[in-house]
Amino acid sequence: MYLLDSSGIESFFSEVPQDSWFQDVTITALTAKATLLATQRYSRLSFREVARLNNIKLINPQASAQEVYFSKLFAQYPGGxxxxxxxxxxxxxxxxxxxxxxxxxxxxxxxxxxKMMVLNHPDRGGSPYMAMKINTAKDLLDKTFTFK
Structure with missing residues (x-):
C-alpha cells in the first residue's frame, strides 16, 4: 500500500517503473471511460442538435418536392x-x-x-409560368438539338 506524502501523487508514480504496464492500463481505462461518456451524451442528442454540430442545414420536412428542388436550383443558379x-x-x-x-x-x-411537369403542374399547385417555361424548354430542345 502506498501512502501519499506532502508531495502528493508524484511520490506514488515515482515508485512505479516508467515502462510499466500500469501506464498502459490507466490510459486504456481513461480512454474507455471517455468513449462511453461521449457515446452516452451523443445518443441523447436530437437530430437537430447533431445537424447543428455538424453544420448541416436541415430541410423542412413539410416542404414540397417542388420547393426543395427550386431552393437547390436557385442556390446553384442565381438570377431569373x-x-x-x-x-x-x-x-x-x-x-x-x-x-x-x-x-x-x-x-x-x-x-x-x-418529371419536371409532375413537380410543377398547375393542377398540383405548381406555377403556370414554370409549366410554360418547362414546355418551352422541351420544345426548344426538340427543335434545335441534334440528337445521336
Missing part, C-alpha cells in the same frame, strides 16, 4: 430567366447536366420534361 430562352437555359430548366449532353436522346428529354 433570360428574355429569350436558349439551349443552355433549356438544359438547366429540365435538369440536364454536362455529362448527359453527349448522350442526349429524345427519350431523355421526354422523361425529364415529364
Amino acid at each position: 430567366f433570360q428574355e429569350k430562352m436558349n439551349q443552355n437555359e433549356a438544359l438547366l430548366i429540365l435538369g440536364i447536366n454536362k455529362e448527359q449532353i453527349l448522350n442526349l436522346t429524345p427519350q431523355i428529354v421526354r422523361s425529364r420534361h415529364r
